Amino acid sequence: MLKTSDPAELQLIAKQTRRLIIEMITAAKSGHPGGSLSAVEILVTLYNDVLRHDPANPRWPDRDRFILSKGHACPVLYAVMAQCGYTPVEELKNLRKLGSIYQGHPDVRFIPALEASTGSLGQGLSLGIGMALAARLNQSPSRTYVVLGDGEIQEGQIWEAAMFGAYHHVDNVVAIVDYNKIQLDGFVKDILDLEPLVDKWKSFGWHVIDVDGHSIPALQKAFAEASATKGKPTAIIAQTIKGKGVSFMENNPKYHGVAPTADECTKALQELA
């Protein structure tokens, strides 16, 4: 596993991650490219720089925890974990196929190194707060990172968890909102607007960092600031672009949940060369 804090090296991993995402979803003929591509820098920065984890010892009790609450974006998680050495890269093309470890949503029965199976939206922040509180009770240095979708936080349970996290001063949990502005049926602002999103999290008692979710140095700085913030949990509002990196997918609601065709795949890989 390449652990590095060098943004240039992380950027290379990010580009390769995008290529893997495009290839695996094309092969699967179904899946969620848009929200996978928007979260690439977030996951690469976490897995290759920030997280304290060990692919050779995935159950290390004091490891940091990562939860992909927006489980449909699992192609990005699979690509990142595979490149870290948790799972085979060459099997990524079997995404969503019968018997594949790369299920349509993250499934711990197939990949034991996952912290939890997820998929039904709205639950990851509660789960992560449970893990963070357990670390507190167990006097473990473990921190928990939860990636939420922007459409996902329309779920009421997210705000139950937000209230709870602040009230109980759970400062070892970080919520990252992949704010790509698009959900399945269209633009978030046209379905159920989240604004003012930064103010919402602030008013719930969280330390909020508004950041360019495709800037690796900005994300590194945000994660460091989150770690240094005591007494309250941190929400990172990652301003992202749905479909980032592939011109015809960017900001296009169509690619929330539609796989690229073979031609589109070729074109996308040329752009990501």
Next chain:
Amino acid sequence: MTAATAAMRDAFGTALLELGATCPDLVVLDADVATSTRTSAFGKKYPERFFNVGVAEANMTDIAAGFATCGLRPVVSTFGLFLSLKCADQIRNIIAYNNLPVVLAGNYAGFSDSYDGASHQAILDISILRAMPNMAVIVPGDAVELRQALEFALKRNGPTYLRICRNPTPVLFDDAPPFEFGRVRKLRDGSDLTIAVSGVPTFMAIEAARRLAARGVSVDLLEVSTLKPVDAQALVESASKTGRVLTVEEHTIVGGAGGAIAEAISSRCRAVIDRLGIEDCFGESGDYVLLLEKYGISSLNIERRADALLERTRP
């Protein structure tokens, strides 16, 4: 019946308080009904291991799941109605799917939240929980069994739903052999008819069987506290012998104990089966015992239904 009575919820609260001393990993969560469910005593003694999450059951359930992934032993406590309905997604998609050792304590179950009316009466919780893979479902017959089942559930390597009655009910198993997970409890040996009873109505079935016996009807009486996994072998043995099975429960007859028992028997032997429980309807406010009676859960009705079943030809 003049036996001593005890409320399962009180036994639950006392048990948690005592287990707090011996089980350092025990964590209790409640959703603003801790006074009612009796978890508040644990909360007072072990504030660092008690979380009253407020009126936010879904959040509570997934926080417990997070605890369980880190080696703690969480007990999630609220009314069975809310646990089985408001948290169905959290229980199914996180706790059961991830096979996490969480104890789901469904309090005020059946009609026992009697005066609050239909919105609060958990009469479909068993059907819902039973349909989830990895889930164990235990419906104790008295406060003694509840305590033993809780201790078992806290050691089980997977999720367990524990059904808890609010009100005092007769103590039946004080001097009996301890609860055995997945095994029925044989309360009477007979040959004419099987009565398979689950939960609070157990004391009623004991009384009905006694009266039937006095009239010369020999009842094979089984208490079925583990509804998942159900003790198919013992049930089939009894059904094969008597050919007639009456199931009794404080729950809708759609998918509850009657459903579980009928499923176990019907694929393995031939018997006529009648399911006594709440018909497919909502409850209402009223005194607990009067409510049970009104909806057909009484020793007299068990006796009546047993008589009717005896009229039917064995297959």
